[in-house]
Amino acid sequence: MTKTIGLLFILILIIFAASCNNQSILVDIDVPEQASISLEKQVFLKITPEFENFIYRHPYEHSLSIKIGAAQSLVFKKIMKKVFFLVQTEEPSGKDDSTIMITPKLTNIEISKPEESGLTSYECRLEYSMEIKSKKYAINHNVLAYSRTPSNKSQSQDVSELMSQCLRKIASKLEIKLLELTSEV
Amino acid sequence: MKYNFFLTLILVIFITSCTRQHPSQGSSFDNRNNIFPTVAIVKKNDKGLFQDKEDFFITCLTKELREKNYNIISDKEFRDRAFPFFEPDEATMNVEPSIDILQEKLFQQKIKTLGVDYIIWVSGQTDYADKVGAVSCALGLQGGGCYGYASQNDESKIQSEIWHVPRKKLLGYNTATAKGKYQLFAFVIPIPIPSDSRQKSCKKISHSIVLKLLEN
Numbered sequence: 543m544t545k546t547i548g549l550l551f552i553l554i555l556i557i558f559a560a561s562c563n564n565q566s567i568l569v570d571i572d573v574p575e576q577a578s579i580s581l582e583k584q585v586f587l588k589i590t591p592e593f594e595n596f597i598y599r600h601p602y603e604h605s606l607s608i609k610i611g612a613a614q615s616l617v618f619k620k621i622m623k624k625v626f627f628l629v630q631t632e633e634p635s636g637k638d639d640s641t642i643m644i645t646p647k648l649t650n651i652e653i654s655k656p657e658e659s660g661l662t663s664y665e666c667r668l669e670y671s672m673e674i675k676s677k678k679y680a681i682n683h684n685v686l687a688y689s690r691t692p693s694n695k696s697q698s699q700d701v702s703e704l705m706s707q708c709l710r711k712i713a714s715k716l717e718i719k720l721l722e723l724t725s726e727v
Numbered sequence: 728m729k730y731n732f733f734l735t736l737i738l739v740i741f742i743t744s745c746t747r748q749h750p751s752q753g754s755s756f757d758n759r760n761n762i763f764p765t766v767a768i769v770k771k772n773d774k775g776l777f778q779d780k781e782d783f784f785i786t787c788l789t790k791e792l793r794e795k796n797y798n799i800i801s802d803k804e805f806r807d808r809a810f811p812f813f814e815p816d817e818a819t820m821n822v823e824p825s826i827d828i829l830q831e832k833l834f835q836q837k838i839k840t841l842g843v844d845y846i847i848w849v850s851g852q853t854d855y856a857d858k859v860g861a862v863s864c865a866l867g868l869q870g871g872g873c874y875g876y877a878s879q880n881d882e883s884k885i886q887s888e889i890w891h892v893p894r895k896k897l898l899g900y901n902t903a904t905a906k907g908k909y910q911l912f913a914f915v916i917p918i919p920i921p922s923d924s925r926q927k928s929c930k931k932i933s934h935s936i937v938l939k940l941l942e943n
Contacts, residue, residue: 714812
């Protein structure tokens with residue numbers, strides 16, 4: 543009986559340790575809520591399931607995975623809602639020529655650890671391409687952000703903070719670019 | 728009876744300490760005094776790979792200027808309020824925005840609601856010289872103690888750049904340098920005497936910043 547309990551205890555410990563090892567890092571959003579200029583334009587933000595559920599896995603260290611999909615989708619939704627008067631995330635049923643369709647795509651993501659770079663900080667590089675389509679206009683715009691954060695807490699906390707910073711920069715560039723672009727679209 | 732009294736006393740202490748744990752959540756924007764100018768103190772990020780993590784200068788300068796009745800907006804609060812502008816862009820060479828941002832129409836609309844009169848960029852660092860002297864400690868059955876003397880010279884530099892927001896003008900740069908010495912005496916117990924170079928340089932620069940603000 544004691545042996546069985548002991549074995550069960552060890553088994554639970556192993557499962558627990560294994561699940562902890564493979565836990566994906568969650569990213570917090572640090573994008574301020576301040577109201578921005580609402581442009582009198584309708585937008586359909588096309589967020590694909592791949593984009594929303596994307597999980598980054600480090601090419602060499604497979605235990606390092608980051609659930610970035612939900613955070614990046616939220617950033618795009620938040621910025622669109624700040625800039626535009628009406629934002630739809632569901633495909634519109636009727637065809638409306640005045641609607642601008644925006645499709646974001648993550649084109650590049652690089653995360654480097656201090657052990658890889660020889661620096662004392664974690665680094666991230668994010669690149670998104672945004673397809674903006676309207677009746678008379680179609681453009682592909684790229685948004686790039688680089689950030690670094692010193693390694694001083696645990697890996698998951700450092701990486702989470704780093705991604706949060708990187709996404710904030712993406713949000714900032716996205717908002718400025720959209721305000722500039724939409725006056726042309 | 729005595730037991731109940733102590734229990735009540737402990738409860739009262741606990742409740743009062745708990746209520747003190749939550750300071751007012753209002754931002755400095757809500758608490759500012761409109762008679763005095765509003766200054767945003769913003770930390771200038773380095774272009775180098777190794778960023779200095781010294782927030783001492785920001786904290787110290789904030790305290791110094793608050794004592795002189797200026798309304799101060801902290802780095803985080805200012806960057807949040809000015810979002811999407813004033814985000815350091817490390818992907819390009821221009822880490823922080825240049826003064827040209829004050830000419831940007833979109834930014835002007837944003838800053839109007841903030842009511843910021845001045846933006847002060849602050850950066851600083853402390854360089855340490857080699858340590859001199861030695862302190863040795865020993866522990867035995869009869870007791871223990873330390874003996875010796877060690878010191879380390881240091882030099883703190885703080886730089887500031889002042890922007891006049893309504894006039895969209897750079898008012899100037901200020902630099903302050905101060906030297907100090909960290910000392911550690913040990914006679915049975917070690918007595919550290921921290922260096923005051925950072926404090927001195929902060930006082931110097933706050934004085935020159937106030938003079939510059941008063942001139943304009």
